[in-house]
Amino acid sequence: KRGNKKLPPGPIPLPLIGNLHNIIGDQPHKSLARLAQIYGPMMSLRMGQITTVVISSSAVAKQVLQKQDLAFSSRTIPDAIRAHNHHQFSVVFLPVASRWRSLRKILNSNLFSSNKLDATQHLRSQKMQDLIGYCRKCSQTGESVNIGQAAFETMINLLSNAIFSKDVVDPYANSGKEFKDVVWNVLEESGKPNFADFFPLLKRIDPQGIRRRIGKHFDKLLHQIIKGLVDERLEQRRKSPNGSRIDFLQVMLNTSEEDPQAIDRNHIQHLCLDLFVAGTDTTSSTLEWAMVEVMRKPYIMNKAKSELADVIGKCTIIEEADIGRLPYLQCIVKETLRMHPPVPFLIRKVDQDVEACGYFVPKDSQVLVHVWSIGHDPATWEDPLTFKPERFWDLKIDVRGHDFELIPFGAGRRVCPGLNLAIAKLCTMLGSLLNSFDWKAEGDIAAQDLDVEEKFGITLARLRPLLAVPIPL
Numbered sequence: 001k002r003g004n005k006k007l008p009p010g011p012i013p014l015p016l017i018g019n020l021h022n023i024i025g026d027q028p029h030k031s032l033a034r035l036a037q038i039y040g041p042m043m044s045l046r047m048g049q050i051t052t053v054v055i056s057s058s059a060v061a062k063q064v065l066q067k068q069d070l071a072f073s074s075r076t077i078p079d080a081i082r083a084h085n086h087h088q089f090s091v092v093f094l095p096v097a098s099r100w101r102s103l104r105k106i107l108n109s110n111l112f113s114s115n116k117l118d119a120t121q122h123l124r125s126q127k128m129q130d131l132i133g134y135c136r137k138c139s140q141t142g143e144s145v146n147i148g149q150a151a152f153e154t155m156i157n158l159l160s161n162a163i164f165s166k167d168v169v170d171p172y173a174n175s176g177k178e179f180k181d182v183v184w185n186v187l188e189e190s191g192k193p194n195f196a197d198f199f200p201l202l203k204r205i206d207p208q209g210i211r212r213r214i215g216k217h218f219d220k221l222l223h224q225i226i227k228g229l230v231d232e233r234l235e236q237r238r239k240s241p242n243g244s245r246i247d248f249l250q251v252m253l254n255t256s257e258e259d260p261q262a263i264d265r266n267h268i269q270h271l272c273l274d275l276f277v278a279g280t281d282t283t284s285s286t287l288e289w290a291m292v293e294v295m296r297k298p299y300i301m302n303k304a305k306s307e308l309a310d311v312i313g314k315c316t317i318i319e320e321a322d323i324g325r326l327p328y329l330q331c332i333v334k335e336t337l338r339m340h341p342p343v344p345f346l347i348r349k350v351d352q353d354v355e356a357c358g359y360f361v362p363k364d365s366q367v368l369v370h371v372w373s374i375g376h377d378p379a380t381w382e383d384p385l386t387f388k389p390e391r392f393w394d395l396k397i398d399v400r401g402h403d404f405e406l407i408p409f410g411a412g413r414r415v416c417p418g419l420n421l422a423i424a425k426l427c428t429m430l431g432s433l434l435n436s437f438d439w440k441a442e443g444d445i446a447a448q449d450l451d452v453e454e455k456f457g458i459t460l461a462r463l464r465p466l467l468a469v470p471i472p473l
């Protein structure tokens, strides 16, 4: 309590563990949504020793992410992320200050601006052809495609082409497995619950703790694989200083030479790691959910296929320029992001005492904006548990962080910088898969019976990978 302002309401914490018993389990997003129905859209809990404020309505989200954005713009740093001091270099975890600003500016101007995205469209189109080629090969042998994994590999190569102008994974030859596996290991370790995050005192007993576990994967990705790619480029630049290649690595190295304050060698490597970690699993698990939902409902599958056939023509790969003419496809992608946001909570922190919505939020509180709950709020969404792309026909709610009823990419100054790329890729991957093949579930399962069980980790993925057999049209 401060003055006449109190902490938001919440369940009574137990000694030591606080409210961990209220949320522990494999579905913490659902446990927190249930608690919010009792305690309201702004509630407080103790997660071990950490005061946590959970925001579960669009109105309160708008207050903290738009009106008081700066006060809520830091992030809690999980202990794992301190391995190799990643938090001191990472655009995802740096506080909103000059270093973070210059990294965001480099990303926005040189990788994600609409001009840059237009100019690099052909590279991504090639990766779509690789994905469809891979599915075609599976269709000839009758093999199933692990949709999430195929999309994960596609995203890795798509990013590696934008950054390094090369593929780092070859799904046909199963080479480049190391790169893919290391990115996956980093993701998996970062998603594991870690008691040191709830009980900072534990860090005194074992200061390295989880960092040892994740550290070796960070080390491999940062100091061996990414460093190797950067070294290789520096060598090429030495040999031919007037080389004409302009990819994101080249831009970062040029910027670093002109203004070492803006970005240095360490930041370049950590930024590459950030992009592979933030941009791959988020996009591939959303695509997997979209395929599951479409396969479960034949009327959605047929409607999407007939839109694609009418507008683009059957068996054609979808280009980014086509997306504007495919409104139903866009509705499917938005509905997937509403039902299955890969990032169920925005994780923020306040660095000072703050007052918001009449409550007191003490310095260093963790703040969770409950994206999943907001997207399932029955006050906004009729029949929220049903997958219904049609709801977006006449609805002017978008996913880009301006409409607080649906914020799968976050909002405010920390909004996801890769959102336009992610939306474009979700539409082109889904559209191309649907337009090139019919799909059936592997084994004896009827597509309509595919389950929607979730696995809570670094992303909210499907519990079992979707294995689907492509049938040539």
Ligand code: HEM
Pocket: 091, 092, 093, 104, 159, 274, 275, 276, 278, 279, 280, 282, 283, 286, 341, 342, 343, 346, 347, 407, 408, 409, 410, 411, 412, 413, 414, 415, 416, 417, 418, 419, 421, 422
């Ligand atoms: C479906 C795909 C994606 C989803 C749902 C998603 C979602 C998010 C969310 C919720 C945040 C936190 C925003 C906040 O706190 O307000 C975020 C941050 C971020 N995302 Fe994405 N993202 C996706 C794809 C991508 C891609 C493709 C990239 C880049 C290649 C990317 C790069 C980043 C980065 C660098 C941040 C940290 C931004 C910062 O803290 O300043 N994301 N994303």
